[in-house]
Amino acid sequence: MAEPTRDLDLVLFGATGFTGGLTADYLAEHGPDGLRWALAGRNRAKLEAVRTRLGLPDLELVVVDAGDQAALADVVRRAKVVVTTVGPYQQLGGPLVAACAETGTDYVDLTGEPEFVDTTYLEQHKVAEASGARIVHACGFDSIPHDLGAYFTMQQLKPTGPVRLRGVVRASGTASGGTFHSAMGAFSRARQMASTAKARRRAQGKPADGRVSKPVAGKPHRDKVLGYWLLPLPTIDPQVVAQSGAALAAYGPDFRYSHYAGMKTLRYAAGAAVGVGAIGLAAQVPPARDFLLKKVPQGHGPDAAKREKSWFTVEFVAESEGRTVRTKVHGGDPGYGETAKMLAESALCLAFDDNPATAGCVTTAQAMGDNLLARLQAQGISFTVVD
DSSP, X not given: OOOTTOSXXXXXXXXXXXXXXHHHHHHHHHSOTTOOEEEEESOHHHHHHHHHHHTOTTOEEEEOOTTOHHHHHHHHTTEEEEEEOOOOHHHHTHHHHHHHHHXXXXXXXXXXXXXXXXXXXXXXXXXXHHHTOEEEOOOBTTBHHHHHHHHHHHHHHOOSSOEEEEEEEEEESOOOHHHHHHHHHHHHTHHHXXXXXXXXXXXXXXXXXXXXXXXXXXXXEEOTTTOOEEEEOOSSHXXXXXXXXXXXXXXXXXXXXXXXXXXXXXXXXXXXXXXXXXXHHHHTSHHHHHHHHHHSOTTOOOOHXXXXXXXXXXXXXXXXXXXXXXXXXXXXXXXXXXXXXXXXXXXXXXXXXXXXOOOEEOOHHHHTHHHHHHHHHHTTOEEEEEO
């Protein structure tokens, strides 16, 4: 992994944005004593404003353009871990990932963009394996509650046979502008996304020990165990959970995961389905897509009072050989506060904890597992077994 002689524990890109600013706030408050970190970005004046707000006059600032590959390499080789909230990642994220993969620097981001994650695997996985870098995508609400929630559930189940796991998300909160822009970009590139996913499956192959791990697209239905109407969610989370299942033998010989939004009534489920479908259609029409993107700008978010009232739960039902295990992940504001917490704790976990020996493009469960689970539980995100 990264040499201990590196003079920075982590570098944060994106602190001048809303979620990046919350991540900087979290690191300033919860980072360990003596944390060696820096803020990086294009605009010195904006970086200085963040440093002043944090009350850390000695915090290092690094002015660098995200598209300057040589300059990025010079910055990231100084750090153990690079943290970035700069998206949409499909358009802006490639050079930074490449710099980390080449220099053996660990990397975490907030992406929920499947095409970007698959492209990174195709272009950088082998490079990162050779350098020792751990490239860990989706370290926010996409996809830590789902990935670590499934990991926690498998710890309770201890399967020896086939597993069918479903995760059901319920939340009250505001989606970030960055998340909306990323989702619109993904919807508008459905064909490219499918092609890249197919190329990754060919390149990655199947687990060498013959195990099976797959995301399964479910159908809308009423869940008799949970009592909710379930609506399949077209997010990156099933892909991430299945990747962990392929990497970790503890998920059993045949692991299948389905991902849903849970609604209390059929009316709400139907309305949500229509809304998602309408956004997907609008993303295919450039004028409509541009109109919606202007309505939901990046870099802004709800105030602290609104974030304080927000919450999320992800309930899991695992079934294997006649046994059923239920678990639940619960936290606060999913789009901003908890996402910043999860991202920051992922970076700190990679920088300081004794994690499993991994390299390349890996998931949070694969790269950090129990260590990250313990960190998040200590910071108020609960992982519990439901009786």
